[in-house]
Amino acid sequence: MAFAFRSANKDPDTRALKRLGEAVRARLAADPQVYQMPVEGLELYGVGGFFSPAECDRLIAIVDTVARPSPTYHNNGDSGRTSFSGDVDPRDPFIRMIQRRIDDLLGIAPELGETIQGQRYSVGQQFRNHFDYFLPSQDFWQDEQRRGGQRSWTAMAYLNAVEAGGETAFPRLEMAVPPQAGALLIWNNMGLDGRPNPQALHAGLPVVSGVKYVLTKWYRSRPWS
Template sequence: MTEAATTLTDPDRDALARAGEIVRARLDRNPDAFRLPVEAAEIYAVSGFLDPEERDYLMMVIDHVAAPSPTYDEQPAERYRTSYTGDIPRGDPVVQDIDARLSDLLGLPAAWGESLQGQRYYPGQQFKAHHDWFYTDTHYWAREQERGGQRSWTAMAWLNDVEDGGTTDFTRIGVSVPPQAGSLLVWNNALADGSPNHETLHAATPVLAGAKYVFTKWYRTRPWH
């Protein structure tokens, strides 16, 4: 599948462009949001998004729900994604508060957000370079289109400081972001015109010492279910 084909077959392009406008305007007005100085992708950082109590609680929940991480690929490359992952219950009061704050930060309806997903990485574990948006010529697209459509923005927060390794690397644009407990990283998976942004290719590099806990939340273009 080619990059051109992916761009031309995306039925949510207009909705992605509108979501981009909403979030971009919201974050650009927020003094707590810092846009990384790169032109090829819209990436923002927000420090101190989570307090220590929230981080400790979420790490405990992740340890309870974590299972080997799935992938959308039918035949993923060897050791492509080796972390542990689990959805954090949406009805949890702590999660509901975080969801409300994320929605307020981005200006997107909370209903567009997928369940908060927790991830845990031990030494040697990683998630090789991938995009968060969906390829529309795959076996899974029809199901995801029914469930809320294309992914627009990604929000990822670090729950702990990592002893060594575990950076988030945007491999095509040469940006490497080290873990920082409590901070949030947000990026637009589309270009301004709503087409998928191939420059958002990113990887969770292997943890070298200690453990890494994060949560990730993806927003769609309409209510997710």
């Protein structure tokens, strides 16, 4: 499916997203703990053991306190998201430390980051194919422009191993990444030119057995509010 995007000289986010992509790309390439996935068309990275077992346990407990039936974006009922989710408290000292570590890994200014969201998936729950970025055709596009603009990078952490299922799938790459406790998955929702990358289509596959816990942090092109 093809999408029509604004040209680079008309979209105020594009140049900023291109520069941000270049900076994060260079930072991750210089970090020996970061592994770049061997895929074409998407910048996709992994970091094993980013969180310790004790940190994962503590984060799981926090997710349980905030998890509610997941709203779809702006209550869009077509997203196929059936998990439980909730924003963690950004003022919590432990969460502030977690956010700072992710910011530092990517080298992204903290003010560009959204509040971390925790998600819990039970058996059968999933998040069907979707993009993390926004499309100009969506009715909330102007609202998101005022709130910080386009989403750039996604950082998603697995907090536990799952007995079966729960992979993060990238269907256009024919790739799925299974949950690994403490691992951080990172991808650029933009292409090298700073424009939305259709290859970033992804899904949280249904959990077959067990429960899946994840944390997700999204970044914007401009300070988020």
